[in-house]
Amino acid sequence: MLAGDPASLSGAPQAPPTTLVIFGAGGDLTKRLLMPALYNLSAAKLLDDRFRVIGVDRLDGNDETFRQKQSDTITGFLADRSDRSAALDETAWTWLRGRLAYIQGDLQDPRTYQAIAWRLNESAQDQGQANCVFYLAVADRFFGPIIDHLAAENLLREGEAAFRRVVIEKPFGHDLASARALNQRILKVLDEKQIFRIDHFLGKETVQNIMALRFSNGLFEPLWQRDHIDHVQITALETVGVESRARFYENTGALRDMVPNHIFQLLAMTAMEPPTSFSADAVRTEKAKVIDALHPLDPAQAVERVVRGQYAAGTLRGQQLRGYREEPGVAPDSHTETYVALKLFIDNWRWAGVPFYLRTGKRTHTRKTEIAITFKQAPYALFRDTPVERLTPNILTLHIQPREGASLQFSAKIPGPVVHLGGVRMDFSYADYFGSSNNTGYETLLYDVFTGDNTLFQRADNIEAGWSAVQPVLDAWAADRGELYPYSAGTAGPIQADRLLMRDGRQWMKLT
Numbered sequence: 001m002l003a004g005d006p007a008s009l010s011g012a013p014q015a016p017p018t019t020l021v022i023f024g025a026g027g028d029l030t031k032r033l034l035m036p037a038l039y040n041l042s043a044a045k046l047l048d049d050r051f052r053v054i055g056v057d058r059l060d061g062n063d064e065t066f067r068q069k070q071s072d073t074i075t076g077f078l079a080d081r082s083d084r085s086a087a088l089d090e091t092a093w094t095w096l097r098g099r100l101a102y103i104q105g106d107l108q109d110p111r112t113y114q115a116i117a118w119r120l121n122e123s124a125q126d127q128g129q130a131n132c133v134f135y136l137a138v139a140d141r142f143f144g145p146i147i148d149h150l151a152a153e154n155l156l157r158e159g160e161a162a163f164r165r166v167v168i169e170k171p172f173g174h175d176l177a178s179a180r181a182l183n184q185r186i187l188k189v190l191d192e193k194q195i196f197r198i199d200h201f202l203g204k205e206t207v208q209n210i211m212a213l214r215f216s217n218g219l220f221e222p223l224w225q226r227d228h229i230d231h232v233q234i235t236a237l238e239t240v241g242v243e244s245r246a247r248f249y250e251n252t253g254a255l256r257d258m259v260p261n262h263i264f265q266l267l268a269m270t271a272m273e274p275p276t277s278f279s280a281d282a283v284r285t286e287k288a289k290v291i292d293a294l295h296p297l298d299p300a301q302a303v304e305r306v307v308r309g310q311y312a313a314g315t316l317r318g319q320q321l322r323g324y325r326e327e328p329g330v331a332p333d334s335h336t337e338t339y340v341a342l343k344l345f346i347d348n349w350r351w352a353g354v355p356f357y358l359r360t361g362k363r364t365h366t367r368k369t370e371i372a373i374t375f376k377q378a379p380y381a382l383f384r385d386t387p388v389e390r391l392t393p394n395i396l397t398l399h400i401q402p403r404e405g406a407s408l409q410f411s412a413k414i415p416g417p418v419v420h421l422g423g424v425r426m427d428f429s430y431a432d433y434f435g436s437s438n439n440t441g442y443e444t445l446l447y448d449v450f451t452g453d454n455t456l457f458q459r460a461d462n463i464e465a466g467w468s469a470v471q472p473v474l475d476a477w478a479a480d481r482g483e484l485y486p487y488s489a490g491t492a493g494p495i496q497a498d499r500l501l502m503r504d505g506r507q508w509m510k511l512t
């Protein structure tokens with residue numbers, strides 16, 4: 001794993017020579033994340049001289065037009081950055097630009113794969129290296145077919161000194177059955193260690209920091225269990241709406257898009273037992289165990305403990321926002337949820353009885369991803385004869401984005417002759433200590449693929465455990481059980497989500 005700040009990025013050893021074949025090279029992911037991340041890796045001198053990229057897409061183009069398009073994009077990417085001081089590192093970009101090539105082809109056509117094989121052969125002869133990573137930055141319906149075509153062309157066979165790896169974007173399946181079927185299909189032609197199922201949340205520094213915080217400090221871990229923790233809240237809310245992704249989102253919705261993957265990764269990092277090492281299998285085994293231990297929701301709980309919402313028209317910072325059903329490409333009677341809140345329990349010795357409240361949604365008034373761990377109240381007896389009416393709970397909040405850091409809330413005496421308590425906060429901000437990073441989060445993930453480190457990628461059982469936990473909810477909704485509640489764009493979500501916690505005498509963390 002690479003550390004994300006630029007200084008430590010450049011301290012890592014160079015990745016082995018690799019040809020990166022990107023399927024979907026004309027798409028948004030390549031433009032917004034992969035190319036900027038490769039550029040950052042190039043600037044940090046982490047790519048071998050024999051590194052190559054072959055973009056594959058059905059759009060017309062050739063090596064030169066592809067290079068030009070990527071040049072325009074990278075300039076735009078730098079111009080958009082809040083840190084305007086960083087100009088294009090011409091040397092790093094020229095180095096990478098000269099290594100880009102393009103193949104125009106249909107993903108269902110065997111000739112596309114023959115063209116890839118030919119190019120790979122050519123570079124194997126010219127440069128004496130045959131390592132290859134196939135990156136599937138395409139719609140999920142292509143995952144199985146692409147891998148079958150690669151196998152048919154014999155492109156997945158690893159040689160003695162050559163690796164072949166496949167990176168698969170999310171969504172990995174649409175439910176438990178389809179995820180299982182896809183795993184079975186690809187595991188016929190690939191070994192598990194060749195597969196890198198990506199979850200970009202794991203590229204975020206603050207997500208990786210959860211393990212560091214828990215396991216490298218003596219302070220937290222002894223308290224990290226049901227005797228001391230009252231409940232845990234995981235929030236991933238966004239101000240953006242569906243944007244131009246209606247085609248994808250209409251069939252996906254907030255639950256599938258965020259919960260079995262991103263949110264469960266946060267939950268697993270927070271709740272798993274300490275792994276015996278940082279090795280990929282040790283970490284992934286602990287994660288799978290804790291997701292497996294999620295209490296299976298019965299049909300009644302799949303309705304009572306879950307709230308689904310859809311944004312209606314509203315305003316955000318004075319701007320009128322349309323409702324989800326008015327968004328381009330969305331059905332006027334769409335039942336797709338843009339918000340979901342869940343209450344789950346983990347059936348193990350560490351967590352039994354501690355509720356985990358999860359919420360994720362689009363078009364809320366604030367963008368925030370965080371994990372808040374609320375500790376049990378101190379006994380009140382001592383304060384009975386004072387004006388203190390109740391004690392403030394201790395809350396440890398891990399801020400994932402946009403403000404990266406951690407804070408601890410506790411009580412302090414307000415100065416004065418009478419005992420009054422005030423809730424105060426100790427704050428740690430990444431930027432204050434380590435400076436701000438220009439990374440996209442994909443640098444570390446790509447570097448890990450090139451170096452063969454699967455730790456931050458999902459194993460087949462991690463994926464299936466996640467789908468298995470949400471399957472009762474998908475079943476309930478498919479049977480038309482469970483209301484879909486509207487909420488105004490620019491609010492915190494449906495009021496019913498507040499009630500989910502109020503029933504338990506709790507409330508969501510404030511969003512500001």
Ligand code: BG6
Nearest residue numbers: 170200201238257258262369401
């Ligand atoms: C993606 C989802 O995986 O994650 C999007 O498909 C969501 O709907 C995005 O907006 C959130 O990621 P981030 O890094 O912007 O929080």
